[in-house]
Amino acid sequence: MTDIEPLIDLQDVDGRIRELELELKDLPRRRALETARLNGSIADLESAKAALAAVNSRVRSDEEEAKAAEEKISQLKIAQTSLKTNKEYAQYSMQIDIVQKEIEGALERIAAATAPDGDVAAAERRLADAQAKYDGEKVGVDKFCAEIDERITALEGELAAAKEERTEKARNVTDPKYKLYYERLRTKRWPVVVPLTPEGVCDGCHLVQPPHVAQLVDRNAGMVACTMCGRILYR
Numbered sequence: 001m002t003d004i005e006p007l008i009d010l011q012d013v014d015g016r017i018r019e020l021e022l023e024l025k026d027l028p029r030r031r032a033l034e035t036a037r038l039n040g041s042i043a044d045l046e047s048a049k050a051a052l053a054a055v056n057s058r059v060r061s062d063e064e065e066a067k068a069a070e071e072k073i074s075q076l077k078i079a080q081t082s083l084k085t086n087k088e089y090a091q092y093s094m095q096i097d098i099v100q101k102e103i104e105g106a107l108e109r110i111a112a113a114t115a116p117d118g119d120v121a122a123a124e125r126r127l128a129d130a131q132a133k134y135d136g137e138k139v140g141v142d143k144f145c146a147e148i149d150e151r152i153t154a155l156e157g158e159l160a161a162a163k164e165e166r167t168e169k170a171r172n173v174t175d176p177k178y179k180l181y182y183e184r185l186r187t188k189r190w191p192v193v194v195p196l197t198p199e200g201v202c203d204g205c206h207l208v209q210p211p212h213v214a215q216l217v218d219r220n221a222g223m224v225a226c227t228m229c230g231r232i233l234y235r
């Protein structure tokens with residue numbers, strides 16, 4: 001009686017477990033790669049937001065400048081009423097003109113920036129474009145990530161079932177020597193149980209076995225291991 005067949009059954013389950021575990025290990029990496037695809041459009045979006053904020057801040061500072069200048073003009077006008085000489089009056093008028101020019105300059109800059117073809121509208125368009133590009137990409141990425149999460153859940157279910165199946169299959173391997181040998185080797189050499197080819201070659205490491213090894217295998221005389229890699233041979 002040989003334990004080879006139950007051992008091969010066990011190895012089949014272990015092979016499935018290995019594949020499931022490999023894929024489960026790989027999926028979070030693929031998820032992260034997919035999420036990282038958004039980094040470019042996130043950067044564009046942030047930069048568009050910053051550009052709009054800068055343009056708006058420029059307009060606000062021009063508005064403040066114009067407002068401060070208007071206050072200065074009204075102060076100058078009040079002071080002007082109490083002046084004694086025409087010369088002083090004329091000097092104040094000149095100063096008022098200068099400040100008035102500053103106001104006009106600020107108002108012109110505001111008008112240019114807020115015009116339909118101005119910097120504010122351009123920055124808003126750029127932001128809207130960046131937002132739309134990001135939103136569009138995010139839909140795809142979210143969908144992909146949801147699929148990955150579903151796949152992970154499914155694989156975890158399959159893995160749990162395979163592990164239960166493994167417990168059963170391991171029970172069928174009755175010879176503790178086989179079981180121990182297999183369990184020790186399976187983390188180092190995979191697969192552990194391999195055919196001895198008709199030419200007498202180990203299917204694991206491809207070493208030609210000495211004739212007596214093939215004879216032992218064919219005689220079913222207990223566990224026979226490859227003389228090179230130690231895999232369990234069968235035919």
Ligand SMILES: [Zn+2]
Pocket residue numbers: 202203204205206207226227228229230231
């Ligand atoms: Zn071998």
